[in-house]
Amino acid sequence: MRSALVVVIVLLAWQLVCQIFTVPSWLLPAPTSVVAALFSDAPVLMKSFYFTAKVTAVAFFIAILTGLVVGFLSHVSRGVRDGIFPFTILLQTTPVVSVAPLLIVWFRNNAFAALVVCAWLVCVYPMISASYSGFRNTDPNLKRMFRLYGISPWKSVWHLEVPSALPMILNGIRISGGLALVGAIGAEFVAGTGGHELGLAYRLLMAAYNQETSKLFAALFVVSGFGILIHFLLAKCEKFALHKLRFGANSAARV
Amino acid sequence: MTSSEEILIRCEDVGVDFHGRSILSGINIQVGGADRVALLGPSGCGKSTLLNVFSGLLIPGKGRVQRSISARDMSFVFQEPSLLPWKNVEDNVQVLLSLMPEKAQSTDSQQRMRDILTQVGLWERRKSFPDELSGGMKMRAAIARALILSPRLLLLDEPFSALDDITREKLQDDLLDLHAINRVSYVLVTHNMEEAALLADRIVVFSSLGAIIAELKVSDFFSGERVRRDSQGVAAVRTSIRALWQKSGEESLNA
Numbered sequence: 001m002r003s004a005l006v007v008v009i010v011l012l013a014w015q016l017v018c019q020i021f022t023v024p025s026w027l028l029p030a031p032t033s034v035v036a037a038l039f040s041d042a043p044v045l046m047k048s049f050y051f052t053a054k055v056t057a058v059a060f061f062i063a064i065l066t067g068l069v070v071g072f073l074s075h076v077s078r079g080v081r082d083g084i085f086p087f088t089i090l091l092q093t094t095p096v097v098s099v100a101p102l103l104i105v106w107f108r109n110n111a112f113a114a115l116v117v118c119a120w121l122v123c124v125y126p127m128i129s130a131s132y133s134g135f136r137n138t139d140p141n142l143k144r145m146f147r148l149y150g151i152s153p154w155k156s157v158w159h160l161e162v163p164s165a166l167p168m169i170l171n172g173i174r175i176s177g178g179l180a181l182v183g184a185i186g187a188e189f190v191a192g193t194g195g196h197e198l199g200l201a202y203r204l205l206m207a208a209y210n211q212e213t214s215k216l217f218a219a220l221f222v223v224s225g226f227g228i229l230i231h232f233l234l235a236k237c238e239k240f241a242l243h244k245l246r247f248g249a250n251s252a253a254r255v
Numbered sequence: 256m257t258s259s260e261e262i263l264i265r266c267e268d269v270g271v272d273f274h275g276r277s278i279l280s281g282i283n284i285q286v287g288g289a290d291r292v293a294l295l296g297p298s299g300c301g302k303s304t305l306l307n308v309f310s311g312l313l314i315p316g317k318g319r320v321q322r323s324i325s326a327r328d329m330s331f332v333f334q335e336p337s338l339l340p341w342k343n344v345e346d347n348v349q350v351l352l353s354l355m356p357e358k359a360q361s362t363d364s365q366q367r368m369r370d371i372l373t374q375v376g377l378w379e380r381r382k383s384f385p386d387e388l389s390g391g392m393k394m395r396a397a398i399a400r401a402l403i404l405s406p407r408l409l410l411l412d413e414p415f416s417a418l419d420d421i422t423r424e425k426l427q428d429d430l431l432d433l434h435a436i437n438r439v440s441y442v443l444v445t446h447n448m449e450e451a452a453l454l455a456d457r458i459v460v461f462s463s464l465g466a467i468i469a470e471l472k473v474s475d476f477f478s479g480e481r482v483r484r485d486s487q488g489v490a491a492v493r494t495s496i497r498a499l500w501q502k503s504g505e506e507s508l509n510a
Binding site for chain 1: 307310311312326327329330331333335337339340341350351354355384385386404
C-alpha cells in the first residue's frame with residue numbers, strides 16, 4: 001500500500017515537473033504521453049512482449065531443470081562437483097554480451113535458440129548454486145539415521161533431501177526468474193532477433209534511434225512490469241510452498 | 256563389566272584415525288542388555304565417534320567390534336531434535352518406521368505410537384508441528400522417534416546439553432522412567448559429570464586424546480538411592496573423575 005502511494009506521488013511529481021518546466025518530450029515525456037504511447041503502441045508491444053516472454057519462459061524452465069540436475073549431481077558426486085566447478089565460475093564471471101556473438105555464429109539459422117541460450121547463461125547459475133546448497137542443507141543427523149536403518153538412497157533423497165532442499169531451491173527459482181528476463185533483454189540487445197520476430201529490446205532500441213522517448217518509456221514500462229510480475233508471482237509461490245511445508249517465513253533467509 | 260550376561264556390543268582395542276590424526280585409540284568396552292553407560296570426556300575426545308563405531312556407521316581402522324544386535328536394533332538421539340519441520344509429531348515419530356515396512360508390520364504400530372507418545376507426554380500434541388513445540392517437547396518427540404523402532408540399544412549423543420536446566424532435569428527423569436518401563440540399554444555421551452552420575456550405571460572416562468582412562472561403577476559412590484543435587488554420591492563421582500583427569504594430566508572440566 002505504501003509503495004503504491006509512493007508510485008502515485010512520483011508520477012504526480014513527474015507530471016508536474018514536465019508541465020511546469022515545459023521539459024521537451026524527447027528528453028522526458030510526461031506520464032500522460034507515456035500512457036498515450038502505451039495505448040497507441042499496444043498491438044506491437046503485445047507482440048514483442050509475447051516474444052520476449054517466450055524467450056524468458058523457455059530459458060527459465062531449462063535453467064530450473066539444469067540447475068536441479070547439476071545441483072543434485074554435484075551434491076551426490078564429488079567428481080561431478082569438481083568437474084563442474086570451473087564452468088560455474090565461468091558462468092558467473094563471463095558477461096553474456098561477450099558470449100552472444102559466438103552463439104550467433106553457432107545458431108545462425110535459429111535466433112530464438114541463440115536468445116534462449118543467452119538468457120539461460122544468465123539465469124542458470126543461481127539455480128545450480130541454490131539447489132546444490134539446498135541438498136547440502138539436509139540435517140546430517142537424519143541422514144545418519146536413514147543410513148543406520150538401511151533406507152535406500154532414493155527413499156532418502158525423496159523423503160528427506162528434496163523437502164530439506166526446497167526452501168533454497170524456491171529461493172533460487174525466484175532469483176533465476178528475474179534474471180531470465182534480464183538475460184532475454186540483454187541477449188536481444190546484442191544478438192537481435194534474426195528479423196523474424198521482434199522482442200521488447202528491439203522496441204527499446206528503435207524508439208531510442210527514432211528519439212521517440214514516449215515509446216521508449218512505454219516499452220520500458222512493459223519490461224519493468226513483466227519483471228515485477230515474475231518476481232511477485234514467484235515470491236507468492238515461494239511463500240505459499242514454505243508455509244505449506246512449515247519452514248517459516250524467514251526460512252529462505254535462514255538457510 | 257555389564258549389568259547382564261548378554262553382550263550387545265564389544266569393542267576390542269579399537270582405534271580410529273582421521274586425516275592422520277588419532278581420534279580414538281586402544282578402546283576396550285562392552286555394552287550389555289539393560290546397561291546404562293555414560294561416555295564422559297572433554298569436547299573432541301572421540302565420544303561421538305565411538306557412538307558411530309557402535310552403530311556401524313563408522314568402521315574403525317584398528318581393532319575389532321562384535322555386535323550381537325543389528326543396526327536396526329539401535330537408535331540415535333542427537334543433541335538437536337532433528338525433526339522434519341514439514342511433518343507433525345506423529346508423522347515425525349513414524350517417519351523411519353513408515354520407510355521400513357518390515358518393522359511396521361512386525362508391531363501393532365498404532366497402539367505402540369499411542370503408548371510411546373503417552374510415555375513422553377506428547378499424545379495430546381501429536382498433531383502439532385515442530386514450530387509449535389518447546390525445545391523440551393521437540394527433544395521428547397526425538398526420543399519417541401527413537402523408541403518407536405523398538406531399539407535394544409539407544410545411542411544418546413549429548414541429547415540434553417542444549418536445553419535449559421529445568422527442561423534438562425525433567426527429561427533426565429523421563430529417561431530414567433523410560434528405562435524402567437522399556438528396559439532398553441543406552442549409551443549416553445556427555446561432558447556433564449552430574450548427568451553421568453545420575454543417568455548411568457557405569458561411567459567410561461575419556462582423556463582428551465581419545466583413550467579410556469577409567470571405568471567407574473556408579474553404585475560404588477552411592478549408599479542409597481541416587482538423588483540429584485547436593486548428593487554426596489554425585490560429589491564423590493565428581494571428585495573421583497577430577498582426580499583421574501588430574502592424574503592423567505588432563506585439564507578439569509567445568510561440569
